[in-house]
Amino acid sequence: MFWNIDVKEQEQDLMAVSHFLLSVFKFAADQPENVFLKEDWLAFAPENGAWFYRLYERDTENGKNMHRAVDRLFRMEHGQRERIWEAIKHDMEFMDKEAWENGRFSLESDQLSDAAQKILKDFFGYFYDVVFCTAHFHLKELSSPMYSRRELAKDYFKGKNKKIRRICPVCLNMISNGETDEEVEHYFPKSRYPCLCLHPYNLYFCCSACSSRLKGRKSPLKGKQRNIGSIFLPYLDTVKDQVQLEFENPGNKDSEVVSLLPVLEADPDTGEKIKEFDRLFSLEERWSGQLEEYYMSFYSRYQEKIKERSGKMSLEQLEEWMKEDIKRNEAMQSVRPGRYLEGEYMKWVMEKQLKAFYAELKSGCQCVAGDAGRDRN
Numbered sequence: 001m002f003w004n005i006d007v008k009e010q011e012q013d014l015m016a017v018s019h020f021l022l023s024v025f026k027f028a029a030d031q032p033e034n035v036f037l038k039e040d041w042l043a044f045a046p047e048n049g050a051w052f053y054r055l056y057e058r059d060t061e062n063g064k065n066m067h068r069a070v071d072r073l074f075r076m077e078h079g080q081r082e083r084i085w086e087a088i089k090h091d092m093e094f095m096d097k098e099a100w101e102n103g104r105f106s107l108e109s110d111q112l113s114d115a116a117q118k119i120l121k122d123f124f125g126y127f128y129d130v131v132f133c134t135a136h137f138h139l140k141e142l143s144s145p146m147y148s149r150r151e152l153a154k155d156y157f158k159g160k161n162k163k164i165r166r167i168c169p170v171c172l173n174m175i176s177n178g179e180t181d182e183e184v185e186h187y188f189p190k191s192r193y194p195c196l197c198l199h200p201y202n203l204y205f206c207c208s209a210c211s212s213r214l215k216g217r218k219s220p221l222k223g224k225q226r227n228i229g230s231i232f233l234p235y236l237d238t239v240k241d242q243v244q245l246e247f248e249n250p251g252n253k254d255s256e257v258v259s260l261l262p263v264l265e266a267d268p269d270t271g272e273k274i275k276e277f278d279r280l281f282s283l284e285e286r287w288s289g290q291l292e293e294y295y296m297s298f299y300s301r302y303q304e305k306i307k308e309r310s311g312k313m314s315l316e317q318l319e320e321w322m323k324e325d326i327k328r329n330e331a332m333q334s335v336r337p338g339r340y341l342e343g344e345y346m347k348w349v350m351e352k353q354l355k356a357f358y359a360e361l362k363s364g365c366q367c368v369a370g371d372a373g374r375d376r377n
């Protein structure tokens with residue numbers, strides 16, 4: 001993600017859940033029969049088989065799809081069942097760089113037949129929407145006897161992710177959807193990659209703008225692209241470490257704009273990755289829209305200071321103040337990542353716009369965007 005997020009606290013449980021669901025497909029691939037036989041299943045999965053079978057048998061309104069998906073799976077030819085299992089197993093290893101070939105790893109489950117994809121959607125969809133979000137998993141290897149979305153949220157914010165408790169790791173804005181109510185987002189959308197809907201490396205919490213409003217069902221892989229080596233991945237990449245912000249003051253606009261560019265030492269494909277990341281989350285546009293507010297906030301802060309000094313201020317003095325503020329901002333970023341953009345912007349004003357900013361403060365003009373006083377070129 002843009003800010004560093006940590007998978008450690010939730011990795012084991014979600015991996016156990018994903019691997020258990022995968023095991024149903026392994027069982028199907030190994031079975032010679034075309035029906036899901038209880039005895040054989042319980043012998044195959046002695047620990048958790050009974051719990052799963054109860055859900056399968058229940059065949060309630062919201063569980064119907066799963067029951068039918070399992071039946072449809074077993075009715076498929078043996079070879080097809082094997083292909084499905086292999087594709088899911090392959091995709092679930094996407095975070096394991098040892099499984100990559102020269103920086104490339106192509107997801108395969110979305111290349112399966114339509115019938116197979118429908119099975120995956122119904123099967124995994126049930127386990128995500130119903131079991132995980134409204135009930136719970138009951139598997140022997142889980143750290144909690146009843147594991148659900150609630151346990152995930154608790155674990156997720158327990159460790160290193162504590163500092164992004166109320167900050168969105170993508171856009172760094174405050175989470176406004178309530179402290180315990182952040183949205184669980186799937187980087188690879190569950191509509192297209194249902195088998196990754198409970199995969200620890202595909203789930204993270206973010207603000208509603210970054211989940212439903214902007215990204216929605218957009219896939220990070222555009223068109224025919226399937227190689228995930230060509231995009232940023234939530235836990236494997238920290239975008240912030242690979243970008244630098246470039247601010248500009250285009251004459252035809254009221255205020256500055258910010259662009260995300262690769263850092264100098266970045267890999268050659270980083271520029272493309274940034275573009276794809278921005279296609280999902282529109283950071284450049286949203287962050288550009290925030291600059292005016294930052295500007296006004298430090299403009300009035302320094303006006304206050306000047307007033308305290310009865311209107312006396314030199315260029316050197318202003319630079320001094322800004323340096324102090326930037327330093328303070330940087331120190332705060334480790335606990336308040338939301339200050340990052342403001343800090344970078346302040347640096348740019350100090351390094352590239354200092355004289356103009358000084359002149360503007362001096363003139364004591366209270367005018368805002370669009371007025372002559374705002375033109376600092």
Ligand SMILES: [Zn+2]
Nearest residue numbers: 168171207210
């Ligand atoms: Zn966000």
